[in-house]
Amino acid sequence: MDALTALHSRTSVNLLSEPGPTPDQLNNIFKAGLRACDHKNLRPWRYLVIEGSARQQLGQLMAKVKRTMDGDHLDPDLDAKLRDKPFRAPTIVAVIAHLVEHEKVPEIEQLYSAAASAQMMMVAAHAQNVGAIWRSGALMFHTEMQRGLGLASNEQLVGFLYMGTAKVVKPVPQLDPTDFVREWSG
Ligand SMILES: Cc1cc2nc3c(=O)[nH]c(=O)nc-3n(C[C@H](O)[C@H](O)[C@H](O)COP(=O)(O)O)c2cc1C
Numbered sequence: 001m002d003a004l005t006a007l008h009s010r011t012s013v014n015l016l017s018e019p020g021p022t023p024d025q026l027n028n029i030f031k032a033g034l035r036a037c038d039h040k041n042l043r044p045w046r047y048l049v050i051e052g053s054a055r056q057q058l059g060q061l062m063a064k065v066k067r068t069m070d071g072d073h074l075d076p077d078l079d080a081k082l083r084d085k086p087f088r089a090p091t092i093v094a095v096i097a098h099l100v101e102h103e104k105v106p107e108i109e110q111l112y113s114a115a116a117s118a119q120m121m122m123v124a125a126h127a128q129n130v131g132a133i134w135r136s137g138a139l140m141f142h143t144e145m146q147r148g149l150g151l152a153s154n155e156q157l158v159g160f161l162y163m164g165t166a167k168v169v170k171p172v173p174q175l176d177p178t179d180f181v182r183e184w185s186g
Contacts, residue, residue, distance in 0.1 A: 013131030
């Protein structure tokens with residue numbers, strides 16, 4: 001798939017199954033992430049690959065965070081649902097923003113870069129026919145989640161990129177650039 005076709009046709013894939021991306025595909029995905037725009041080349045990102053039984057640990061962590069948020073109470077059905085969430089895809093990539101103090105690059109720019117890196121990976125997945133969806137949610141921003149994933153105090157979770165084989169592919173929404181673009185002349 002050529003670059004413009006990939007950029008114009010990417011859609012998120014909700015329903016994913018085995019197999020996940022191959023090591024080569026995953027490497028291409030990370031190489032794309034590393035080409036995100038990045039003021040002063042700070043490389044304000046790192047990635048965690050969560051596959052196989054590690055998804056069980058992630059599900060347990062999600063349930064634990066929810067329990068903490070809800071005052072140590074968790075409905076058994078919700079507990080089971082949260083534990084199951086990571087099994088919606090064979091491969092999950094956690095995108096982490098690694099923020100440093102810099103005289104020219106405020107933290108928000110570094111966060112934008114890390115998010116751009118996630119988007120680059122989404123397109124690279126699609127370009128290789130790897131289905132993917134970027135997921136987040138309130139649990140993600142909780143300190144217990146950050147701690148459980150081993151994030152340092154200067155790091156933030158940008159999102160979980162769920163990847164695998166598409167079961168269903170959505171049609172590409174037909175958006176018209178003229179609805180979003182205006183000339184500005186002061
Ligand atoms: C930062 C961020 C967080 C998101 N979190 C979720 C999420 O937790 N659950 C979800 O279903 N979609 C989430 N989405 C939206 C999907 O990734 C997707 O972009 C959306 O469903 C639109 O589909 P499309 O990408 O095919 O246009 C998130 C998107 C972004 C950018």
